[in-house]
Amino acid sequence: MPEDHGDRAGGARPYIWMLVLAAAVLLADQASKLWAVSALSGGGRITVVPGLIELRLLLNPGAAFSIGEGATWVFTLTTAAAVAGILYVGRRLRSPAWTAVLGGLLGGATSHLLDRLFRPPSFGHGHVVDFIDYGGLFVGNVADIALTVSCALLLLLTLRGIPLGTFTEERQPSS
Template sequence: MALVDQGTKAMALGQLSEEQRIPLIGDLLGLQLAFNPGTIMSLGSNSTWVFTVIGIAAAIVLFYAAWRATSMAWAIAIGFVWGGAVGNLIDRLFAPPGFGHGHVTDFLAYGNLFIGNLADIFIGIGVGLGILQMLRSHRSQLRSRGLTPDLGHADSSTMLGKRES
């Protein structure tokens, strides 16, 4: 995923400009080059080195977590987050203006809200998959303890509020 992210950023650097937006879906989604020193919507733009350190720590922790994942579903979810984190970390380490202070290359313009990249999408997918896995795990634990009804097997009497005497 980090390689796909870096490949799309390289294409964006070669084909797009900061001044012109290319619409893909009207005003909702377009292509426009941007360089982000901070996080989403450029928050923390004066702390690029802090995000570099956090990115390095996150990459190490996520790699270890994926290695120790208890299921394939968790490994996939963590892998998406790791791939996105590493994709943006590569920019922070090696992109201008300098080592550890690099600005992340963004090119997916979401209306007038913000401009992101595939790494951001990968992180979002991974977080979403992780949340789904947590919900599945929690539901399974409750069901194994008999604390939740199995909604998939309701009959018409329970659906209509009738009870057996």
């Protein structure tokens, strides 16, 4: 009986789309950070929506809300493990929704990992470039937006019981 390559080809397509989305998030985040470092160094500020959104440069050695500033290496290792885990789990993708979720998570995590590895002050201890100030509540970046939206979608898919590795009802192959 001939071997069926359809499942393998179908599995490769979502994985490739996950990588494409991750690359788009990574490029958008890194490009915006390059701009922010260039335009906002020296204390520059740009008001986008008065009282709500302002652009200002913040080099963050910690996690969200600058938590754990002295443990940058922990975030580097954790992020590297998350990237590896997403790449591994992503091989089982069959759902377009999960492809988008993992692509957003992978892109955001990879961009933060690159900051930790290659930005000052040193390899593995680099600071993440944040520049979108949300009314003084917190300062983030494009990767943070991708991570937040992806986590919200991950929660929604999980609550709805949509599996990672099978076709959704709309996309099930006909018998």
